[in-house]
Amino acid sequence: MTAQEIEKTGRFVRQKNRFTERITADGAGGPPAEPGRYRLFVSHACPWAQRSVIVRRLLGLEDVIGLAVVDPIRDERGWRVPGRDPVTGAEFLSELYLRTDPSYEGRYTVPCIWDTETKRLVTNDFPAITTMLETEFAAHHRPGAPDLYPERLRTEIDELNAHVYTTVNNGVYKAGFATSQAAYDEAVDALFTTLDDLEERLSHRRYLLGDEITEADVRLYTTLARFDAVYYSHFKCNLRRLVDYPNLWGYARDLYAIPAFGGTTDFDQIKRHYYVTQRNINPSGVVPKGPLIDWTTPHNRDR
Incomplete structure (x- = not known):
């Protein structure tokens, strides 16, 4: 959250996504959906990013789209890539934003997709990323993959x-x-x-x-x-x-x-990110131990 995202009324208004180009199945109107060309940057703590990781796995796109996972603790430099990203060489996600647009001044968000051919961010438009994986990459889905967007x-x-x-x-x-x-x-x-x-x-x-x-x-x-x-x-x-x-x-x-x-779903990373990073809400940075909840108990929803 930035100060610019809080209205005078006290309401939070999320910043607009800066990069919104769409990868397309045939390359018409956007870069083509080619295996091995793109790198998806995510955080296991972020709900918007987890969506793309879930869809990538459900559709069997693990060998089609590369994955880079950032550290859950974010500071003023933004999301850190542990040990530097081996593909882009970036230590912080902010480097990729600024390589693409040196004038960029917003938050550096995940998920986002890097084009290894043009060496720029194609999109950080989180609502569009999953539907793009579901539609534009359909030719690369695993056999029997679910149709998530019929x-x-x-x-x-x-x-x-x-x-x-x-x-x-x-x-x-x-x-x-x-x-x-x-x-x-x-x-x-x-x-x-x-x-x-x-x-x-x-x-x-x-x-x-x-x-x-x-x-x-x-x-x-x-x-x-x-x-x-x-x-x-x-x-x-x-x-x-x-x-x-x-x-x-x-x-x-x-x-x-x-x-x-x-x-x-990594509850440790989720809790550490929110409670440690968002010091405006939790100044001490102390991470609570609970709640103790068993997500593996029978659900009986298949009835």
């Missing part, structure tokens, strides 16, 4: 994603970074209204759009995974915990049991 459901997925982003994914940040009571109340009320609606929605379907996992489930999961560990206390989103919602909690555990979801 054409027949795209309108419904997009509408649900927009609402969940506004009130839940970004809503927790609106609450956590609010500097006025009105802004905080507004964000928290919208957040829990949507969580209540999602609890009802999941009472009669296994996943958000039915019996198959879609892009919408990926986007919701990464916020749920951080909810009780971080957002409930650190961001003061404490009307209810995730574990207080029987359907949402069972749904989250159902997804966690899938290796692409659970295997990319």
